[in-house]
Amino acid sequence: MSTGLSAPAPASALFHRLSRRDAPEIAFTINGEAVTAREGDLLVTAILTHRATLRKFEFGADMRAGYCLMGACQDCWVTLSDGSRVRACTTLVSPGMAVVIDEIKP
Amino acid sequence: MTIKDKSVVVIGAGPAGLRAVEALSKAGLRPILIDEAPLPGGQIYRQPPVGARRDPKSLYGFEATKASDLHGLIVRLGDQIDYRPETLVWGIEGHRLDILSNGQFSQISFDALILSTGAMDRVIPFPGWTLPGAFTLGAAQIALKSQGVAIGRRVALVGAGPLLPLVAYQYWKAGATLCAVLDVTPFSPKVYNLLRLMRKPGTFAKGLWYTLRLALAGHPIQSGVRAIRAEGADRVEALVWIDVSGKERRVEVDAIGASFGLKSEAQLADLAGCRFVFDAKSRQWQPERTPEGRSTVPGIYLAGDGSGIGGADVAELTGEMAALSLIEDLGQPVEKARIQDLAKQLDTYAPFRTALEAAYPFPHHLIDQIDDSVMICRCEGMTAGQLRQAVSQRGATEMNRLKALTRIGMGRCQGRVCGPAAAEVLAREAKSTIEAVGRLRCNPPVKPIPVREVF
Numbered sequence: 001m002s003t004g005l006s007a008p009a010p011a012s013a014l015f016h017r018l019s020r021r022d023a024p025e026i027a028f029t030i031n032g033e034a035v036t037a038r039e040g041d042l043l044v045t046a047i048l049t050h051r052a053t054l055r056k057f058e059f060g061a062d063m064r065a066g067y068c069l070m071g072a073c074q075d076c077w078v079t080l081s082d083g084s085r086v087r088a089c090t091t092l093v094s095p096g097m098a099v100v101i102d103e104i105k106p
Numbered sequence: 107m108t109i110k111d112k113s114v115v116v117i118g119a120g121p122a123g124l125r126a127v128e129a130l131s132k133a134g135l136r137p138i139l140i141d142e143a144p145l146p147g148g149q150i151y152r153q154p155p156v157g158a159r160r161d162p163k164s165l166y167g168f169e170a171t172k173a174s175d176l177h178g179l180i181v182r183l184g185d186q187i188d189y190r191p192e193t194l195v196w197g198i199e200g201h202r203l204d205i206l207s208n209g210q211f212s213q214i215s216f217d218a219l220i221l222s223t224g225a226m227d228r229v230i231p232f233p234g235w236t237l238p239g240a241f242t243l244g245a246a247q248i249a250l251k252s253q254g255v256a257i258g259r260r261v262a263l264v265g266a267g268p269l270l271p272l273v274a275y276q277y278w279k280a281g282a283t284l285c286a287v288l289d290v291t292p293f294s295p296k297v298y299n300l301l302r303l304m305r306k307p308g309t310f311a312k313g314l315w316y317t318l319r320l321a322l323a324g325h326p327i328q329s330g331v332r333a334i335r336a337e338g339a340d341r342v343e344a345l346v347w348i349d350v351s352g353k354e355r356r357v358e359v360d361a362i363g364a365s366f367g368l369k370s371e372a373q374l375a376d377l378a379g380c381r382f383v384f385d386a387k388s389r390q391w392q393p394e395r396t397p398e399g400r401s402t403v404p405g406i407y408l409a410g411d412g413s414g415i416g417g418a419d420v421a422e423l424t425g426e427m428a429a430l431s432l433i434e435d436l437g438q439p440v441e442k443a444r445i446q447d448l449a450k451q452l453d454t455y456a457p458f459r460t461a462l463e464a465a466y467p468f469p470h471h472l473i474d475q476i477d478d479s480v481m482i483c484r485c486e487g488m489t490a491g492q493l494r495q496a497v498s499q500r501g502a503t504e505m506n507r508l509k510a511l512t513r514i515g516m517g518r519c520q521g522r523v524c525g526p527a528a529a530e531v532l533a534r535e536a537k538s539t540i541e542a543v544g545r546l547r548c549n550p551p552v553k554p555i556p557v558r559e560v561f
Contacts, residue, residue: 014239014341014361018280019254020158040158045253052238052341052360059487063340065238067484067523069245069252070149071142072226072371074518074554075484087554089248090142092155104340 014065015048028097037093043086044069044076046093047101054078054088056102063104109438110134112217115203117141117195117374120148121418122222122410122425124176129429131186133438138188138214139180140195140205146180148224149244150418153177154252165251167276168312169418176422197550198377201405206555218405218432221375221393222425223412227365228390229523230472230530234336236484239361246363247273256282258361262345264288264334266366267466268313271327273363275316284325285357288347290366290469293329302461309419309458333475336362366469368415369526375413376548379403384541387463388415390526391545397449399428400435407432420455423448473530482531483524485517490531497535505544508532518554521546 009017023038030050037046044066047054053063054076066076069089076088081098114130116123119141130137145153151173154160166173180189190207197204203214227242234240239258241249243265246257250273260283263274274287296303303310317327330350337344337356346356367388375393376382381402382391393401395408407428410421427448430440476482478491496502496511505528508514514528515521521528525546533540 014258015249015253015255016257016259016282017255018250018282019160023157038158040155040253042155042253045249045255049255054238057236057487062236063238064236064484065341066241067245068226068242069248070226071553072519073484073523077518077554 009049010051012051013049014052015045017049026093026095028093028095028099030099031101032098041093042089043078043091043093043097043099044088046097047078047088047099051101054101056104061104109433109436110136112436113215114138114218114220114432115140115214115216116220116222117203118148118222118224118410118412119143119146119180119189119191120150120222120224120410120421121176122224122412122421122428123148123220124179125422125425126220126222126409126429127187128179128183129426130433131183133429133433133440135433136186136188138190138216140190140193140203142192142194144191145177146189146191147173147177149226149248151176152248152252154254158253160254172418194553194555195374196552196555198374204550209556216405218407218436219378220399220407220409220425220428220432221378221401221412222408222410222421222428223371223374225368225370225411225415226522228367228369228526230366230469230527231476231480231482231490232334232336232364232472233477233480234338234342235364236481237336237338237342238340239338239342239359240336241361241363242365243269243273243363244365246361247276250276250280250282254280256280256361257363258342258359259283260285260359260361262286262288262357262359262362262364264290264331264345264362264364266291266469267368268462269368271313271316271320274320274325274327278320278323278325285359286345286347287320287325287327288331288334289327289329290331290334290472291329291466292350295467296329296465299461299465302457303465305461306455306458332471334364334472366472367466368411370412370415371522372412373520373522373548373552375401375406375408377550377552378406380406380408382545385414386541387460389468389530389540395424397427397452398431398445399424400431405435416455416459420452420459423452427452473527473534476527476531482528483514483517485519485524486513488512488514488524493528493531494535497532502532503536503538503543505529505532505546508543509546515546520548520552
């Protein structure tokens, strides 16, 4: 786990942090790339402060990024590298979590 | 067997469920309180996860004292209740609940059950609503409250109810960049209903404060918005709307929080066999609840927004009321004066609620504008055109027939998101009424569970 200031959120991020910017960092990966979240982040926050999507839509050529954030719509199920799937809006990010997000192939 | 040996379960730890367990424990019962969330409060008084805690005043504003009081209830009651957070009830059969907790599958038998399952945003699809960056209004609020994040760097909020000024105010106050605040309902009914809205001066004043403060800060709420659409190639890039005068307007945003009122989360009441009634004001089917909180099934009680949208304060009252009825039905005397007092308090909310529904009428025009290409089911991608085809070519006139023909409501969300909009589309296409097309029947599991847990 690293300490100190992390790089500013990339422009591709969706969520924008307004508070808790100095909470302890948690290291995890998205498609193998090392990234950081903040303690108390739900997985949806951890991912969407780095990018704009969570998963590929199974029934079309679109990406999805969650919708209701209260565990009702089931839009934010994310795959982890061990093949398990978690609902990103009700799961806390944890150190070493390895998120796998299929991209749309052009 | 005394009343203390009875197995009493309350599902949902929002304001209704919390007041219910408080009253039950006061009567000497030790209720089981089951909740999906890790911390009590429900959605309205949702608590940030451990590690993301902030000052209650900044999270709940005017309601901070109320929220803290309810949150503290679990601690105050301690061993007097059996609190089970992070636990999902995914099925009900007779007097037995199917439970999933910590990956473990189990069952609980109950003598009496209170369902306080709350509500979620009512969704009306519009072009672009499935793009990454388009969320519900409730989601926009949860992101801020629970996580201290805005849903985007440049945010537009769209609504048809009192949640809109509140969330917009909270976003402004938290320092988010608000680019548009749009109310799809007209301004005039808010004026016509002014006197009735002032029956709850406190609540009215808060709404007015949010609205005026926003206007002063340069974010006036635009009422009477006629149409909206989100634009973007692979994520939200802009919100386009037709304003009250018919002029098309556009603002670049990367996130939109849009939804149109609330709908009861009543899947468990359905599985429990409760009879449903149609509520014309909110255009939805809800489990039938007597003023005392009884359902049509003996031993099953209803409280809070899951059986009638009334808001958090009403939820607290109905929670206690349902608990007292339950205790009375178990044969233990209850304080009649308290029941009368609760009924009296609830009565004062009725005219206010009526006025609120009138001030924010259902946005029929948004339904009329849903063209065939708009996706209604975001789980599996069925479009409005496919639903209409099932009506015009295969004669569907009822929701469950429509479900059988098109799979609408069979996706992962079990119709939570698409149900109300699908019913509106069906009613129009079949030249029927929203009441006559009925409601989607629920099936267990009410939420996705790992398949290995069932078999």
